Every structure is written in structure tokens, then in C-alpha cells.
Amino acid sequence: MDKLNQVLLRDEIRVGAALAAWLAHGGGEGLAKALQAPDAVIGAIEQADLRGMGGAGFATHRKWTPVADAPPGDKYIVCNGNEDEPGTFKDRFLLEHTPHQVIEGALIAAVATRANHVVLYVNPHQPAALAALGQAVQQWQGHPLFAAIGQRVGGAVSLRVVPSSGLYIGGEETAVIASVEGSFPFPRRKPPFPAQQGVHGAPTVVNNTETLAHVPGILRHGAAWYRGLGISGAAGTKLYSLSGDVLRPGLFELPMGTSLQSLVFEHGGGMLQGKEFKAVFTGGPSNTLLTKRDLDVALDFDSVRQRESRLGTGAMIVVSEGTSIVRKVAEYVSFFAQGSCGQCPPCKGGTFQLMRLLNRIDTGRGVRADMEALENLCRIARGSGRCGLIDGAVTVVESSVHQFRAEYEALLTA
Template sequence: MEKLNQVLLNPALQVGPDLAAWLQAGGGLGLQAALNAPTTIIRQIADADLRGMGGAGFPAWRKWEATANAVGDNKYVVCNGNEDEPGTFKDRTLLSASPHQVVEGALIAALAVRAACVIFYINPHQGQSLQHMRLAVSQWQDSPWLDKLAAALGHPLAIKVVASSGRYIGGEETAVVASLEAGFPFPRKKPPFPAEQGINGQPTLINNVETLANVSHILRHGAAWYRALGVGKAGGTKLYSLSGDVLRPGLYELPMGTSLQELVFHYGGGMLQGKAFKAVFTGGPSNTLLTARDLDVALDFDSVWLRHSRLGTGAMIVISEGSSIIRKVAEYIDFFAKGSCGQCPSCKCGTFQLARLLDRVDGGRHSHADLDALQHLCQILPGSGRCGLIDGAVTVVKSSMHTFPQEYGLTAPAEA
């Protein structure tokens, strides 16, 4: 089946933890270009408009610049591979099939911010990803590249692989810092941001696996090449994790800005059993639902935001007519309730209460008072936690009540 503009999933680069094969396929050229002109790296990342692919879509260069400008003798770069959200399965593919493009991107980032240590923070539940990254990193440690980097930096560069806690909340960037400081992955209030004060109080750059995997290609081919891969104003490619009620679920690398219609009905083969498209959970289960009227939306960060949702990780969980939205929402809120770290009572108790009420609604055992309680919780809980978990949980509940009020037995849409 046709797949357009493959960069990260280019079959020639799927060499596993084999550094020699990676270099044979053109690996190392991006790192060499960075070594030749280290002061231009951040500008090239900015010109490419590389976004953070872990969820927020924040311009990568801003984090890089903040870390580079921060004062610290032992800066860190962390590759966040804690991927644990329902419907998202892109990072584990990159880590398993092509770990060296992730390592090379992280090394370029280390050169840009003048880091002393690179850490690959990998979900232990993804056993092959963890194994392949350890093998890949050991090969870089035995290669001449680290000597070249040490010479350019003026100090040695350590690289290592660390298993994360495996908890969903452990992927939040301040929780990453807490975990790597040998503690429980409790999120922390920001500011300070990790770029200012991260691991052991040192400036720390934290980027998602997919973000870093793009870096060597940008340095090798140039920012203009990368931008031209996208559609419209969007640049580059995006990994879309397509799942749910489609004929061909899977991981698709397509131009950033590909329409939802094209992803679902061309690449995904359309709906199962010929059913009609009902809705999609975008970027995982913590965003506003999009419906059939949004099939024309371009799947890039800005366009999806204009539809009052978020592209997030690029996960697209498709729901067909005849399937219960409430049941899916109840499943996801139960996931959030179990994933809450318990640090903030409003989050721990709030997600538990949301899950309890949704289970009653799904089972048809609810009262009008239960619906009132759901709407009241959605009003008072946002902004009450140290991280975005409770906000994401509320967002999807509010969206489902507003978009599909009839499933809740409401006579009018709930407040969005």
C-alpha cells in the first residue's frame, strides 16, 4: 500500500540495533554536519519548524535554546520513551526497528545544548525497545563518534539507557526528572521548567523519541527539505497511530497536514463492516472528540487546535456508528484513575469519581443527580493538579457530553 514521504519509517533505515548497517544507510551524516557547524544546529531546527511530537507540539528549538542558554556545568538531554497512552504505538516502533536514528538525534541535541549526559528513558513494558536501545547505545559507546563529540564539547559525553517506572504519569516531563533522580515519578509544579532546573538541579532538555528521530535528517538534508515534506503550512512528516473501527489499523508516516479523511478512508481502508464514521479520539484519549463534520481537518498541530482539539501524539482512535461513546470514555477515565500518582487529592479522587459515575451511566444505572455530578466535577476539577492528567480526563468527558448528549440522556448539549 502507498505510503508517502517516508523518512522515519523508510525501510532502508529499519536496521535494528546494527550501527554498521545504520552508517551504511547514510547514518552519521547528520551528526557530522552538526560537528562541522555546531553553532548553527538550533537555528536549523528552528527553520525546519520541528515540533515536539510527544503531545504538545511545542517548537523544539525553544526548549533547545532555553537549555543552551541556561547556566549549568553538567547539562542533560533525555529522550523520553515512556510511551504508555492508549492508542499510541509510534515510539516503540522507532526504538525497536531503527534505534540509531533516535540515538544520533539525541547526540546532535547534546552538542547543541552542550550537555554532559544523554539518557534514554524507556518504558520497561516495551521489552524489545529497551533491549534494542541498550544494544544500540553500547555500539555508540564503542565507536569513535563519542571521541569526536568530546573534542567538540570540550568534555566527555556519557550516554546511557534507563528503564522508566512504566507508569503512565512517568512520561510527564517533571515526573521524568523525579524518576531519574531515583525517586517516585511525582510531577512537579512549573516553573522552574526542566530546561532551567532539571535533573540534579541542572538544565535538562527532554524530547520525545519521534522528535529526536527527525533531527539527523534535518541536519543532513536541510530545513527547507524538511518543511517541504508537509502539506500547506505544516512541515515534515508525522507518525499517525491509527486504531479502532477501521479496516487497516497501523502506524502510518504521512506528510504533516494530511487530512483526517485521507488517513481513515484511504490509508485506513475505511470503516469496519461498512459502518458510518462517528467520532475520533485525537492524540490519545485526553482531547476533544472530532466528528464526521471534521473529516476535512488537516492533521497538524495548528489546524487541529482550531477545531478545539489537539493532535497530541498523532494517535487516532476511530469509533463507528453503533459503538458507545460513553463506554470508550469510561474505559479511558478508568485508565486515568488508575494512572494518577495520587499526589493531588483533586486528581486522585476526581478521576475516581468520574470513573464511578461513567460506569453507572454506561450500565444504565444512573440518575439525573449523577449527570449533574458529572457536569459539576467537570467545572471544578480543571487546573487543580500539578500536571495535566486531571485536565485531560475532564476534557474528554466534557467533550463527550457536549457532542453526544443523547447518549447520556441529556435533552441539550452539556456546556463545552
């Protein structure tokens, strides 16, 4: 684990640690400030420029504000810890190693929005995270700080852990809502948005685990402190899940805006011996690939978007020269095909056909007509599903063809 910055990854707080240990190291101070001035919380989050760390980088205060403005009644804060995408492993670390920080962030969100239900939604394939959260929840429920929240939101607050379906699609925010309601995680069309109609029809905030983990520090130290942690105008820190062909894969907390070059070659130790950098799948395998000419890019939401890609979850899957891009893309599209919920026929059928065509090309059985079919399918499939699964599959295929067309054509037999 990188030691440069430990805003989120606090070594002194380990699995199973008592709530008292978290509070002894400054935990709870952010929640106490929120209880003293609940109407100032959302403004602080906006000034800090906290973004959603689960994918799109949507401004956190814009999710919270409509829920806070909704009339009194049932409201939900849902911590989304489903995390099931290849190459992403940041949230499970937070849930296992600093569950009190995540819970405090969710409770601050409840104070700010006057929500009376807090749900910690966790992938059941992460038993250590479930165990740590279960213990942490029991400790919070018996603490005076938790009791004080009810006085601010106008009634008793529920705090519970809900295992997800364990399916990839279960991390999409409307699928999260369906799962919390006890249904199969079918994504729903938007609008209505969760802030308008979420769990059981109530206003709902769905935030990624890492997003909520940033909140206590912002309330404790202030928005200016948080913004100052970033580089060149980017705010805060980011957890980067680095994997693939590097010497030191792992989880690194670094200033938001750290360059791709620095992440791979300084913190990641560079490429495996005898290997050269070829490309990186950013934010998991559902985004545009970055190549050698992008090594200077600052890893923040806006800078990566300017390179026509997305930072996403901060996962960086590094690929070296000599590794087949076609093979990698075929593997990831297979993951998407298996993860499709089947609700939208264009998505289910489209991802399956993309997988079939990629496998034909990858195994040397493809012809030029297969390549043309692959590109045509990408053109017609985008936007055909209720969620972004088919769009993610299309994006990585189109990007790989654009960047590495010669690799594809070299595999065609005719």
C-alpha cells in the same frame, strides 16, 4: 506500514542492525554537520519548524535554546520513550526498528546544547525496544563520532538507557526527571522549568522519541527540505497511530497536514464492513473528540487546535456508529483514575468520582442528578493537579457530553 514517505521509518534498518548499516545509509551525516557547526544547529531546527511530537507541539528550538545558553557544567538530554497511553504506539516502533536514528538525534541535541549527559528513558513494558537500544548504545560508545562529541561539549559524554517506572504518569516531563534521578515519578510544579532546573538541578531538555528521530534528517538535508515534506504550510512528516474500527489499523508516516479523511479512508482502508464513521479520539483519549463534520481537518498542530482539539501524539482512535461513546469514555477515564499518582487529592479523588459517575450512567443506573454531578465535577476539577492528567480526563468527558449529550440522556433512568 505506509510506503508514501519513509523519512523516519526506514525499511533497510531493522532490529539489531549494526551501526555500520545505519551509517552506510546516510546516518551520521547530520551529526557530522552538527560537529562542524554546532552553533548553527538550533537555528536549523527553528527554521525547520520542528515541534514536539509527544503532545503539545511545543517548538523544539525553544526547549533547546535556554539549555544551550546556560553556563558550562552538567546538562542533560532526555529522550522520553515512556509511551503508555491507549492508542499510541509510534515511539516503540522507532526504538525497536531504528534506534540509531533516535540516538543520533539525541546526540545532535547534546552537541547543540553542549550537554554532557544523554539519557534514553524507555518503558520497561517494551523489552524489544530496551534490547535494541542497549545494543545500539554499545555500538555508538565505541565509534569515533561519539568520541568527537566530547571535544565539542567540553568533556566526556555519558550515554545510557534508563527504564522508566512503567506508569502512565511517568511520561510527564517533570516525572521523567524524577524517575531519572531515581525517585518515584511524582510530577512537579512549574516553574522552574526543566531547562532551568532539571535532572539533579541541571539544565535539561526532555524530548519525545519521535521529535529526536526527525533531527538527523533536518541536519542532513536542511530545514527547507524538511518543511517541504508537509502540506499547506505544515512542516515535515508525522507518525499517526491509527486504531479502532478501521479495516487497516497501523502506524502510518504521512506528510504533516494529511487530512483525517485521507488517513481513515485512504490509508486506513475505511471503516469496518457495515460500519459508519462516528467520531475519533485524537492524540489518545485525553483530547476533544472530532466528529463527521471534522473529517476535512488537516492533521497538524495548528489546524486541529482550530477545531478546539489537539493533535497530541498523533494517535487516532476511530469509533463507528453503534459504539457507545459513554462506554468508551468510561473506559478511558478509568485508565486515568488508575494512572493518577495520588500526589494531588483533587486529581486522585476527581478521576475516581468521574469514573464512578460514568460507570453508573453507562450501566443504566444513572439519574439526572448523576449527570449534573458529572458536569459540575468537570467544572471544578480542571487545573487542580500538578500535571495535566485530571485536565485530560475532564476534557474528554466534557467533549463527549457536548458532542453526544443525547447518548448520555438516553441512558438515564430518571
